[in-house]
Amino acid sequence: MSAFAVIRPDDWNFPLLLHVLGATVLVGGLVAAVTALLLGWRRDSAFYTRLGFWALLAVAFPAWWAMRIGGQWIYSKEGFDELETEPGWLGVGFITAELGGLILLITIVLTGIGMRRLRNRPDSTSVLTRIGGVLASLILLAYVVAVWAMSAKPD
Amino acid sequence: MSFSDWLLFLHVAAAFALVAALTVFWFVAVTARNVDRPVDSLRFFRIARPANVLVVVGTMGTLIFGIWLAIDLDAYQVWDGWVLAAIVLWAIASAAGQRGGIVYAQAAKLAGELASQGRGEEPSGELKALLQDRRAMWLNVVSSALVLAILVVMIYKPGA
Numbered sequence: 001m002s003a004f005a006v007i008r009p010d011d012w013n014f015p016l017l018l019h020v021l022g023a024t025v026l027v028g029g030l031v032a033a034v035t036a037l038l039l040g041w042r043r044d045s046a047f048y049t050r051l052g053f054w055a056l057l058a059v060a061f062p063a064w065w066a067m068r069i070g071g072q073w074i075y076s077k078e079g080f081d082e083l084e085t086e087p088g089w090l091g092v093g094f095i096t097a098e099l100g101g102l103i104l105l106i107t108i109v110l111t112g113i114g115m116r117r118l119r120n121r122p123d124s125t126s127v128l129t130r131i132g133g134v135l136a137s138l139i140l141l142a143y144v145v146a147v148w149a150m151s152a153k154p155d
Numbered sequence: 156m157s158f159s160d161w162l163l164f165l166h167v168a169a170a171f172a173l174v175a176a177l178t179v180f181w182f183v184a185v186t187a188r189n190v191d192r193p194v195d196s197l198r199f200f201r202i203a204r205p206a207n208v209l210v211v212v213g214t215m216g217t218l219i220f221g222i223w224l225a226i227d228l229d230a231y232q233v234w235d236g237w238v239l240a241a242i243v244l245w246a247i248a249s250a251a252g253q254r255g256g257i258v259y260a261q262a263a264k265l266a267g268e269l270a271s272q273g274r275g276e277e278p279s280g281e282l283k284a285l286l287q288d289r290r291a292m293w294l295n296v297v298s299s300a301l302v303l304a305i306l307v308v309m310i311y312k313p314g315a
Contacts, residue, residue: 010311017310021303024171028178031209035179035202047198055182144168151167152160 015073022066023143029060030140037111037133046115046122049129053111056136061108064101071097092149096142107135162224169216170306172209177252177299179206184295191283193266194275200263214249217305218242236314241305248301255294262286 008016033055040048071093080086114129148154180203187199221241225233232238262285269279285291 013311017307020310021174021306024174024306025178027171028175029182031175031205032179032182032202035205039201044198048202051186051202054186059178059182147168147171148164152156152164154156154160 009077012074012077015070015077017070018066019070019074022063022068022070023147026060026063026067027140027143027147029055029058029063030136030143033060033107033111034133034136034140037129037136041125041130041133045125045129046118049111049115049118049126052129052132052136053108053115056104056108056111056132060104064097064104068097068101087153089149089153093146096146096149100139100142100146103135103139107132107139110135159224159227162220162227166217166220166224169213169220170309171213173213173217173302174306176206176210176213177302179203179209180295181299184292187286190286191278191280192276193269193279193282196262196266196282196286197270197275200266203259210252214245214252218245231315237308237312240313241308244301244305244308248298248305251294251301252298255291255298258285258288258291 033052036048036052036055040046040052075081075090080090110128111132114126114132118124118126118129183199183203183206187196190196190199221238222233225231225235225238262282265279265282265285266275269275269277269282
């Protein structure tokens with residue numbers, strides 16, 4: 001049965017709350033960023049790129065840390081670090097968190113550079129922010145898979 | 156994967172949709188707080204469009220799959236105190252969020268009308284007043300705080 005459905009020791013609850021809250025806000029930040037960056041492909045690129053960048057930097061990035069710190073905390077509380085073989089769902093969670101975090105950082109940098117370039121020529125579009133939009137969409141997709149793996153915990 | 160596992164996934168996915176939608180709404184509300192031109196406000200409202208869908212899916216999904224899960228699992232009952240508390244919080248959060256959202260829907264409608272009249276570039280005091288409506292903001296604060304309280308109840312399961 002999943003961690004959500006069982007009664008846990010009380011001191012496991014706060015790390016789990018931090019992990020889940022961070023993950024939900026992270027998804028929200030990514031939804032805002034992806035929407036803005038994809039809207040910027042066709043119109044008002046400078047405006048939408050600026051919003052997409054700030055959604056990534058001010059919302060998704062801090063939320064990623066909350067998710068990751070909470071996740072590591074509950075990982076050690078539950079004693080997974082003492083297991084010889086980790087469950088598969090945990091591996092999915094780790095891969096999506098770590099790789100997603102790295103891609104998130106790259107996306108923020110690319111979008112930030114694109115935003116600076118668009119500041120000087122607001123009526124044009126930026127290849128970097130388009131790449132940022134694709135990367136942010138991929139991270140969002142990966143986190144949907146992670147939500148499935150972490151909640152349903154398939155064998 | 157058992158049927159209960161799928162129900163749990165759908166319940167959690169709905170919760171993600173709900174909190175993600177609230178995050179988008181807050182991001183838009185904060186970044187658009189000083190907007191007074193219809194053309195600018197319409198840009199912000201476009202970003203909130205996916206969140207308008209997510210909030211409905213999330214609100215209905217959390218309740219339906221949550222109750223279904225409580226019926227399906229032997230360990231819990233719908234009349235457990237923490238489940239009832241979550242349902243009451245859900246009802247108040249939904250009502251507050253829906254009432255708060257009406258003002259923003261009015262603002263979006265007004266911005267659309269002004270833009271279609273060719274007045275999209277002109278600052279509008281009425282539009283700014285709707286976007287800065289304090290009552291709507293407080294209703295959204297209450298709604299978001301209650302959603303956070305539901306998350307706390309779901310994880311801590313007081314009395315279980």
